Amino acid sequence: MLDYTVMIVAGMLGMALLLNLWRLIIGPHIVDRIVALDTMYINSIALILLYGIYNQTPLYFEAALLIAMLGFVSSVAFGKYLLRGDIIE
Amino acid sequence: MSFLVELSISVLLLLGGLFVLVGSIGLIRLQDFYTRLHAPTKATTLGLGGVLVASIVYMYDLQGYVSINELLITLFLVITAPVTAHILAKVAMHHRVKLIQHTRNQALVETARMQLPADLEETPTQTNSNEPS
Numbered sequence: 001m002l003d004y005t006v007m008i009v010a011g012m013l014g015m016a017l018l019l020n021l022w023r024l025i026i027g028p029h030i031v032d033r034i035v036a037l038d039t040m041y042i043n044s045i046a047l048i049l050l051y052g053i054y055n056q057t058p059l060y061f062e063a064a065l066l067i068a069m070l071g072f073v074s075s076v077a078f079g080k081y082l083l084r085g086d087i088i089e
Numbered sequence: 090m091s092f093l094v095e096l097s098i099s100v101l102l103l104l105g106g107l108f109v110l111v112g113s114i115g116l117i118r119l120q121d122f123y124t125r126l127h128a129p130t131k132a133t134t135l136g137l138g139g140v141l142v143a144s145i146v147y148m149y150d151l152q153g154y155v156s157i158n159e160l161l162i163t164l165f166l167v168i169t170a171p172v173t174a175h176i177l178a179k180v181a182m183h184h185r186v187k188l189i190q191h192t193r194n195q196a197l198v199e200t201a202r203m204q205l206p207a208d209l210e211e212t213p214t215q216t217n218s219n220e221p222s
Binding site for chain 1: 090095096098099102103105106107109110112113114116117122125126129133134136137140141143144147148151152156158159161162165166169170172173176177179180181183184186187
């Protein structure tokens with residue numbers, strides 16, 4: 001049962017990633033694109049955790065934590081750049 | 090693995106995937122940037138929380154002890170998602186992103202833009218005017 005569930009949830013997360021990619025492409029303002037990119041980071045964390053469940057290994061948690069930190073730092077850096085014209089003043 | 094553990098993991102995974110999908114549909118379907126910001130920061134974070142709780146239960150069943158990594162990821166995401174949303178909303182107000190028509194308190198956007206420290210010339214004059222010379 002768990003294999004089918006993992007496959008269904010992976011399909012849902014893939015659809016969510018495609019919708020985020022659509023918003024990333026058509027986003028009217030650049031802030032929309034940053035939000036779409038941040039959501040794609042979060043969805044990829046969920047996909048990595050799902051892959052860890054599928055392979056029955058706790059090996060991928062460090063990768064998920066690393067991607068979470070990268071997503072936060074990159075979103076804040078984009079925001080600071082758009083707000084002030086510079087990242088670290 | 091017993092049936093009850095497998096059932097609980099499946100339900101948690103399905104709930105998490107559903108919330109992540111709802112967040113992305115909201116990111117597509119909502120009209121405004123400010124309403125669009127709600128979908129990823131709330132629904133997607135909750136969905137990821139569901140997947141993380143399912144992963145905690147599964148790894149406890151697999152290893153026999155609770156590992157701290159998932160809790161660390163949950164804590165990090167719960168802390169950082171509002172910070173990102175706040176900074177991006179500030180950026181959107183600063184760049185005058187278009188609002189929908191019936192947004193309440195639209196005049197406060199100008200007040201929030203005045204409070205940005207972009208105008209550095211006004212700060213010394215204000216401190217000089219406060220000094221009793």
